[in-house]
Amino acid sequence: MNQRESTVNLLNQLLSIPSPSGNTSEVITFVEKYLxxxxxxxxxxxxxxxxxxxxxxxxxxxxxxxxxxxxxxxxVKEIKANGRLKLDLIGGFTYNSIEGEYCLIETSNDKKYTGTILMHQTSVHVYKDAGKAERNQTNMEVRIDAKVTNADEVRALGIEVGDFVSFDPRTEITSTGFIKSRHLDDKASVAILLELIKEISVENITIPYTTHFLISNNEEIGYGGNSNIPPETVEYVAVDMGAIGDGQSTDEYTVSICVKDASGPYHLQLRNHFVKLAKEHEIEYKLDIYPYYGSDASAAIRSGHDIIHGLIGPGIDSSHAYERTHMTSIENTRKLLYHYIQSEMVD
Known part of the structure; x- marks a missing residue:
């Protein structure tokens, strides 16, 4: 199995494990066993x-x-009288981005039920405003794949308020090298880091500085990487998606080097170091600003750590919806990280 196949296989496995913020023990155990x-x-x-x-x-x-x-x-926010579920969102995304999506409900007693996220007014044969009604918490609901018609029957299944709901990733790898899936943010980067760690171990690569790899589990709610940073840490790099859209330079084929996000500028000398490495090793990259974005690195800075912080990652289209990237973006990100961890620190 070549490196590309190995990365895609690992990414597929990560994407197949439900892991919404607050319910990540299964995927962390997978990573633990892999390492x-x-x-x-x-x-x-x-x-x-x-x-x-x-x-x-x-x-x-x-x-x-x-x-x-x-x-x-x-x-699960509420069990409705019609036997369907009202949702409360985890993370920053819009209801319209999950309309029609398959989902999994996990109960506190480890039972699992599938369902579909739909507008209450979905049927155009019944609801005149089906296309115009607002996609929001009031109008959207989960249709459970079980024979239930009221709240009591739903509770009899073991479903209650507070149960986690995860979205079907619908992962597809195309012959043209595209990876389409939910949750490429940030499992694409996790796969890259795990492959990098594997490469260091298998090839017995000596690195100049002791390096810690944090697989964080609360980034989507703002505080995944803001603690457990050893006091000896000088450079802290978040590997997370590059945001694509109007006015952005990031694309699906290069590594995106963030110069600024909603938290402010990233460390100039570290950014320049990434650019220097990319040029030296013929790695395709783009510099960019992400206007509505925060990372584990910015969370670490906000929590008071005296560190040099940076942010790079693969370009991800349609972030926080049905996302897509290309293998070349993943490969360019891996190459930059490979050379970075073997480089000297910035002054």
Missing amino acids: SKYNIQTKRNHKGGLIATILGENKNKHRMLTAHVDTLGAM
Whole structure:
């Protein structure tokens, strides 16, 4: 299996595991077991994230790289009288982006039920305003794949308020190299980091600085990477999606280097270091500003850590909806990280 096939296979496995923020133990266990095959030292933090550490030649100055395995999702807000569920969203996305999506309801006693997220007024044969009604919490509901017609019958299944609802990723890999799926934000980056860790281990690569890899599990709600940062850490790099849209330079084929997001500018010297490495190693990249965006690195800065922070990642189209990227973007991101962790720190 070549590196591209290995990355796609790993990404497929990650995407198949439901992991909305707040319910990530299964996917963290998967990552933990994956890293154990390569004798990588790991530990869980109290929030449930996973930290892997590879010792470097310099143990006084550390690096930290992070990618988040938690995804957008929802919780059961209310069991409606008609036997359907009202949702409360987890993460920043719009209701119209999940209309018609298949979903999974996980109960507190480990039962699982499938369903579909629909407008209450879906049938055009019944509701005159089916196309015009607002897509919001009031009008959208989950149709459970079970014979239920009222709230009591739903509760008899074990479904209650607070149960997690995850969205079907609908992953597809095209012959032209595109990856279409929900939750490429940020499981594409997690797959890249895991493959990088594997490469360091298998090829017995010596890195100049002790490096920690945080697989965070609360990024979508703002605080995944703001703690458990060793005091020796000097450089902290979030590996997360590059946002694509009008006015953006990021695309689906290059590595996106963020210069600024909603939290403010990222560290100039580290950004320039990424650009220098990209040019030296003929890695295709784009510089960009993400206007409505925050990362684990910006969360770490906000929480008071004295670090140099950066943000890079693959370009992801239609972020927080049905997303898409291309293998070349993943490969360019991996190459930049590969050379970065073997480089000297910025001044």
